[in-house]
Amino acid sequence: MACRMKKQVLSYFLGELCEEEKKAIHNHAETCPECGGLLEEFGEAGEFLAKRKLPEVSDILVKDCLRKIKNTARSQERASILERLSSRFIWRPKLVWRGAVLVAVFCSGVGLGKLLFDPPTWLERYERTFPSKEWSGKVDDSRSLRNYFLSVETLLLDFANMENSALLDEEEWALEREVIREMLSRTRRIKEIAENDAPELYRLVSEIEWVLESVLGTVEMNLAELSEDVRKRIGEQQLLIKIHDYIS
Amino acid sequence: MGSDDEKWVRQTQEGSRRAFDSLVLKYVERIFRLLYDITGNYEDAQDLTQEAFLRAFLNIQQYRGDAKFSTWLYRIAYNLGIDFKRKGRRMPRAGGDFHEQKTTLDRFVSISDQEYTGESEALEAALQRLTSSQRLAVVLYYYHGFRMREIGEILGCSEGTARVHLFRALRRLRKELRDYSSKV
Numbered sequence: 250m251a252c253r254m255k256k257q258v259l260s261y262f263l264g265e266l267c268e269e270e271k272k273a274i275h276n277h278a279e280t281c282p283e284c285g286g287l288l289e290e291f292g293e294a295g296e297f298l299a300k301r302k303l304p305e306v307s308d309i310l311v312k313d314c315l316r317k318i319k320n321t322a323r324s325q326e327r328a329s330i331l332e333r334l335s336s337r338f339i340w341r342p343k344l345v346w347r348g349a350v351l352v353a354v355f356c357s358g359v360g361l362g363k364l365l366f367d368p369p370t371w372l373e374r375y376e377r378t379f380p381s382k383e384w385s386g387k388v389d390d391s392r393s394l395r396n397y398f399l400s401v402e403t404l405l406l407d408f409a410n411m412e413n414s415a416l417l418d419e420e421e422w423a424l425e426r427e428v429i430r431e432m433l434s435r436t437r438r439i440k441e442i443a444e445n446d447a448p449e450l451y452r453l454v455s456e457i458e459w460v461l462e463s464v465l466g467t468v469e470m471n472l473a474e475l476s477e478d479v480r481k482r483i484g485e486q487q488l489l490i491k492i493h494d495y496i497s
Numbered sequence: 498m499g500s501d502d503e504k505w506v507r508q509t510q511e512g513s514r515r516a517f518d519s520l521v522l523k524y525v526e527r528i529f530r531l532l533y534d535i536t537g538n539y540e541d542a543q544d545l546t547q548e549a550f551l552r553a554f555l556n557i558q559q560y561r562g563d564a565k566f567s568t569w570l571y572r573i574a575y576n577l578g579i580d581f582k583r584k585g586r587r588m589p590r591a592g593g594d595f596h597e598q599k600t601t602l603d604r605f606v607s608i609s610d611q612e613y614t615g616e617s618e619a620l621e622a623a624l625q626r627l628t629s630s631q632r633l634a635v636v637l638y639y640y641h642g643f644r645m646r647e648i649g650e651i652l653g654c655s656e657g658t659a660r661v662h663l664f665r666a667l668r669r670l671r672k673e674l675r676d677y678s679s680k681v
Contacts, residue, residue, distance in 0.1 A: 290672075297616075297623075297674045319514065321554060
């Protein structure tokens with residue numbers, strides 16, 4: 250039959266008992282072969298265990314542990330900063346509005362600055378007003394400017410050679426006036442565009458404007474007189490030659 | 498919990514990584530030895546030691562001081578080691594040659610039977626033949642200085658069960674090592 254004191258023998262061996270209890274177990278073990286044998290077994294096992302060579306820890310392991318913790322702490326810090334930033338700025342409607350206003354002010358500033366310090370050329374302004382379908386930014390490629398001059402030339406030549414044409418009725422005259430007015434209006438806008446930085450174009454367009462104004466003023470005259478008037482004005486200005494020179 | 502541990506844990510919880518470094522330096526050797534006793538393999542024990550400290554660092558805010566910090570840390574390491582062992586033992590069942598896929602611990606034990614002749618080697622072999630709970634009860638008591646109540650906390654069992662593990666482990670060790678001595 251197992252001795253009831255066995256549990257106490259282990260406690261005795263583990264040094265968990267007070268002096269009085271220790272004495273009691275010691276005395277018991279001397280008379281109980283089972284408990285005496287246990288104490289002997291534990292003692293021997295303890296002696297073996299005391300001789301154990303424990304594995305040494307390498308410096309590399311220590312460094313690796315510290316490095317891993319350091320890297321983890323850094324990534325946690327970064328994540329926490331991002332979280333704080335997002336909670337502070339991104340999801341607050343007031344700040345979103347402030348941000349939008351700041352961006353708008355910045356963009357306007359950039360646009361204004363570009364306008365003040367890097368204004369568009371006359372040709373760019375012209376192309377914005379009368380855009381060509383495929384314009385590469387060069388004068389020669391500004392098809393709408395070229396077309397303008399060709400239209401002016403055709404219109405003036407038409408009027409200059411009208412003397413032999415059939416008489417125009419009121420409705421036809423109204424249409425002719427409308428064509429001249431439209432051409433005059435376009436001419437004036439080109440003149441505005443060219444005023445500051447395209448002196449050659451400005452001079453030419455001014456002459457065209459003067460001729461067209463004259464034509465519009467005398468369009469009520471009979472055709473023979475009108476043609477004569479147009480030819481005279483074109484000739485005085487050598488306008489057609491100038492147009493040809495300009496567009497070539 | 499030691500006063501230093503208490504201070505370093507509090508500082509770590511307040512955001513000081515350097516305080517945790519002090520805890521690493523204090524416990525790295527003990528945790529490594531514990532994991533070596535669980536896995537029986539030097540390299541595995543090294544990898545798991547790093548992992549154990551990383552987990553402790555990441556979960557330090559959850560530590561409330563109910564148990565000693567060392568007990569809490571050992572519990573993390575013990576769970577990691579046991580989990581690793583379980584996964585390692587499942588591998589051979591997936592197919593292939595069972596003998597080729599034996600765990601390092603199994604190889605260690607089989608080699609020890611044939612080639613280990615010294616007393617310390619015999620002790621290692623005898624320790625490895627114990628169940629993991631018996632082995633850990635012994636090493637935690639003898640080499641890590643824990644009380645039986647704390648050993649129960651680390652192993653996830655009652656103090657009484659931990660005492661039974663230690664009781665059986667001591668008797669078995671003594672028997673095996675006596676047999677070895679009589680053979681020599």
